[in-house]
Amino acid sequence: MSDKTKKLEEFVAWVGGHIKGDEKGEAQIYLNYLFQAFGHKGLLEAGATCEERVKKNDTGGTSFADLVWKPRVVVEMKKRGADLKKHYRQAFEYWTYLVPNRPRYAVLCNFDEFWVYDFETQMDSPVETVKLADLPNRYGALNFLFPGDVAPVFGNHHEEVTREAADKLARCFNAMVGRGIERPLAQRFILQILMAFFAEDIGLLEKYLVKRLLDECKSPEDTYDILGGLFEAMNRASGNPGGRYKGVAYFNGGLYANPARVELVAEERSLLKEACDFNWSKVRPEIFGTLFEHSLGKEERHAQGAHFTSPVDIMKIVGPTIVEPWRAAIEGTKTLSEMQGLAHRMQTFTVLDPACGSGNFLFTAYRELKRLEAQLYNRMADRFPKSVDVNQRTLGFVTTTNFYGMDLNPFAVEIAKVTMMLAHKLSIDELHVSESALPLDNLDSNIVHRDALVTDTGSRSEWPTADVIIGNPPFLGVKKMKPELGQAYIERIRRAYPEVPGMADFCVYWIRRTHDALPICTPADPLQGRAGLVGTQNIRSNESRIGGLDHVTVSGTVIEAVDNQPWSGDANVHVSIANWVKSQDDAVLPETRRLWFKTKKALRKPKSAKGTVRAAKEYDLDMREVSYISSSLSDKTDTKTAVALACNTKPKRTFQGVTPGHEDFVLKLDAAQALIAKEADASQLLSPYVVGKEVLGGATKPSRMILDFGERDLLAAQQFPKALELVKQNVLPKREAAAKKRVDDEEERSHHVQFLERWWQLSYRRTNLLQAIAGLPRYLACSRVTSRPILFFVSSKVKPGDALQVFAFDDDYSFGVLQSKVHIEWFMSKRSNMKSDPRYSSINVFGTFPWPQRPTAAQVTAVVEASRKLQAVRTTALKTAKGGLRVLYDTLALPGKNPLRDVHDALDKAVVTAYGFDSKRDVVAQALALNATVAARIKTGQPVTGPGVPAVISDKSTVVSSDCAVKLE
Missing domain, CATH: 1.20.1260 (Ferritin)
Known part of the structure; x- marks a missing residue:
């Protein structure tokens, strides 16, 4: 007999001799002995906690989970003999809201049985059930309770x-x-x-x-x-x-x-x-x-x-849009008449998925409504047993004909019909109702093959009337719309929806159409007028936000959202999720909103039931309750009203770096030296070259050169025959192939033809950038795609790559302002997104960002001194630290005293003082007000202070030091 089996047999015997099955009085001692049986000194010693607070999602109250052991398991105890399937919902909700570092598994236990759930892969039923008596021989399903990282083994996966x-x-x-x-x-x-x-x-x-x-x-x-x-x-x-x-x-x-x-x-x-x-x-x-x-x-x-959309992700829409409003309505009924009225409303309640695919969202919505139906019927029977007999329930309030769907894939539509037909029978079995499963409902009129947006004639497609709309429209960015949908379709859809900006992503049309199609949510019928959709990252920024969620929030309210998460349905896709109500009436809105956001997390690689290693997640979701969610899916100050400031754009001060277009324009140092050895004059064409990841990774000097013919025509380029031959061999064939490649997008074809006509030149040389930094000893830069801009100086002798955002400033005051929390938080509220990461925008971020308007010389000096201390701390740390600035800044997420955090705090204080802001108030809100003030002053011809060193500093050289993250020496 193994030691594991022996200890578990002792536990079973102990339970038999000492436990009566009282949930309140015996749960904790039972769990403590259980942990000891699995090899721990006790549950507290293992790191688990009892009676952990968990916010209720519908009432706003607080519940207490019996045991939480992050990131492994949440355990909920029930009295001996309890029917555990009735408590599935409680276990799921505890698991949902135990973030961050959410437990992977959930266990329901009534002292005699363990029901093990893996909600990430299977929501409706436990992946294993184990009787207490069988535990010594069937402990594999609870392997995660052992010390170490032991993969569980499930028989019902x-x-x-x-x-x-x-x-x-x-x-x-x-x-x-x-x-x-x-x-x-x-x-x-x-x-x-x-x-x-x-x-x-x-x-x-x-x-x-x-x-x-x-x-x-x-x-x-x-x-x-x-x-x-x-x-x-x-x-x-x-x-x-x-x-x-x-x-x-x-x-x-x-x-x-x-x-x-x-x-x-x-x-x-x-x-x-x-x-x-x-x-x-x-x-x-x-x-x-x-x-x-x-x-x-x-x-x-x-x-x-193949990938599929996980039920957990679907519930991020079905939960807030359908389940929670209905549960609140059910729990709010007191009289039999109210309950019967709600039952009648359930019979007429309709759900639409206008991009239904194979029916995943509709299936989940149907299943949850059937469970709500059972909850309502049980409430009626419990409160009024003389009028309602739970055993005589023959007809359901909800049928599959309450559900509607559309999709452009005709076979997916047929699969969706079958999925919904099966949903009926599975619900009958789960809820033990006496409805007849046959004949199956005919869903030919409910789930249809149709373009949900536009007809062949260019008019808007008809949508069935529905109380709520849910779904997962196509993830198609604006740049891919023409190649994948064709020019003719794009023209048709834009004629049908002229109010959606041309640079909006495809899913934005669904958001706009969904909101317009919804009925208004009213106190008389608070269950209608709700929607939840998955969208691309860009629905919360730029023209995609203008076309969709900006329109929604004019007459509606976002009540729950996920600002950013990888999507289970497709690899390498990051999404945003918005759930909203078509109303701004507090009578139908929850007191608080819920905002989910992605946090970084280092997780062990969990194993599947068969032992195969699943991909390790590099993120976790956290949630905070907020009073407001903006159309940018943030609880921060909504900066959509900020306007571009002429003082920030004239003259232009920020640029994207040089875009070579082909890697063959960029040479390693030995290749550049070999070219110069063959052709000395080629040195005129070669410049040191650096990109963001090199600097953030620790590079202090360029390791590559860029070959740049400038704006020379082909005849002038012939003055450098060796260099031109190099480009002719390596770049010209690729540009010829690109120009000949058949593409539907006329704009893309023209783009490649133009590059072929000047094949020896860089794709985008950014001449205005090079002119702006030519007279400076150094310039500021940061990575364009970044979750937090890390500014650094680069020698102006080094050409920046297009992954860099360049600021034409050489002074420490500008460094301080741009590296401060005022600018960083403004960036976070105004940025666009590339996959999961924020991207710097010259127009939306820098163009609208107001600089301190009336700083004193002493305040400017304070910012300069704080900037230099920050640069000094970074320079000193990088002499010994490995990994460069990126790794250095990762330490800010760790607890403990950190000199880098200290100098950043000092810089933030100096910059906030220079602005004249109140340090206790939201700096973005104050910056937004300043944006409006500066814009008004510009409009009326009054003087303003633009970017850079203010006029109060008469000698600019006093605010320029020699610090340089990247230089040639």
Whole structure:
């Protein structure tokens, strides 16, 4: 007997002799002994806490989780004999709001059973259930309780089963199409056999019927007759009183209206038999469709490698938009009449997903509404048992016909219909209601193949009327719209939606249309007029925000949002999520809003049930309750009213660095020296060159040179034959290929043609930048894509790459202002986004940023001195620290005394004083007010102080030092 087994047997015996199962009195001692049985001195010694406060998401109150051990598990105890499935919602909500460093697993326990949940992969059912008596031999599901990092082993992991099932059917479909079966027929056949597989394992068909029929199929002709006959039987309204299909009920639903008869070859029959052997009751319909669809026609990409939108991510929309308003309404009812009225409202409540895909969002919304229906019915029965008998509930308030969807992919639409048909039966089984699952609802009019935005004639598409709208519109940035959608479609959509700016991302059209289509949320009907959509990062900035969320917040209110997170449905996609109410009436709005935001986190690599290592997440989500969420999905001061200031743009002071266009323009030092050895005059064309990651990574001098012919024409370039030959060999072929490449975007084609016409020149030399820094000994720069601008000086003899944002200042005062929290926080409120990272914008950030207007000479000097101390601390630290400025600044996120933090705090204090701001107030709000003041003064012709050293300093040389992060010496 192993030591683990022995200790767990002792625990089981101890429970039997000492525990009665009192939730309040015995939970903590039970859990402490449980931790000891798993090898700890006790739960406190392991780092777990009891009775941890957790904010309630709907009432704003506080609950207490029985045990929290971050980042491993949250445990909720219930009294002995409690039906644990009734407490699933509580466990899920505790898990949801235990951020940051959220526990990976959740456990419900009634002293005799452990229900283990892995909500990241499976929401509806536990990944394992273990009886206390079996714990010594089945502890694998609770391996995460042991010291160290021991992967749990689950026996009820639905994701793996679903992937394998989807893979089998997709391979069968691909084989059918590959040998010439018409695609529509193959699709119809696969959907009909899919439903048959599910039906056999969830009790809609006789057990083993489909398996027996497949065993009878020995030839292609057999499958045509036998499986085709099954589909006909499932469509026979009068039923099947005898014969091979005796007892097969009428399925209807439109799915079997045209039974698919196909002659299957041996390979295809074999794949179906393998698929039939799966337990389809464990296959998750809400992810099956996506996994299956992603595998079609792609032999190299099976379902095992496909991504799907996790139910947890879907709940970030369905929860705030549907579940929480309904739960609040249910819990607010007191009389039977109120409850009956709410039941009637539930019957008429409608949900629309205008980009429904395979139906994932609709499935989750239906499932949650059915659970709410059960909650309402149980409340009626509990409060008024003489009038309502919970055992006599025969008809549901919610049906699948309450749900509507649209999608441009016709097969995805058919999958979505099947998904929703299955949702009905699965809810009946979960909630133990006596509704009839057959015949299936016909959803042909509910979920339709349609472009949700525009018709072929250029008018807006019709949307069904709906109380709430949810969904996940296409992630398509504005730069990809023309190549992927075509010029004609872009022109059509822009004519139909002239109010959406031309530089807005594709999903913005859905946001705009959704808000316009919503009914108004009123105190008389607070359940309608709500929406939740996933969007690209850019929906919270620039023209995408103007076209979408700015419009929403004119007459609506964002109540919950995720400002930035990687999306589960696609690799390398970062998204924002907005949930809003079409109202600004406090009577229908929550007292506080919830804002989720991404935080960095170093996580161990969790393992799946089968032991394969999953990708380690490099982020965590945290949440704060706020009183306001702006259209930039922030609780900070909304700076959308800030205007560009002429004093900041004339003259131009900030630039993007040089864009070579081809890596062959950039030479390593030895290659540059070799060119000069062949052609001495080529030294006139070569300049030291640096990019942001090199400086932030620790480089103090350039390691490369850029070959720049300037604005010389081809004849003038011939004066440097060796250098020109180098570009001719390495760059010209690539530019010729780009110009010849067939592209639908006329603008992109013209772009490449123009580059070919001057193939020896850099793509964007930024002559105005080079002129601006030519007279300076050094210039300021930071990375353009950055979560926090880190400013540094670069010798003006070094040309900056286009990953750098360049500021044409050489003084320490400008460094101080731009490196201070005033500018950093202004940047965070005005930046645009590239994937997950903020990006500096010359127009939106610098162009609107007001500088101190009336600083005294002493205040300027204080900023200069604080700047020099900051530079000195960085320079000293970098002499011994490895990793450069990036690693140095990462230390600011760590606790403990830090000289870098101290000098930054001193700089912030000096700059805030120079502005005349109140250090206790929001600096962005004060800067926004100053922006308006400066703009008004410019408009009326009054003097203002623009960027750079103010006139109060008569000798500029006194504020210019020699510090340089990148220089030639």
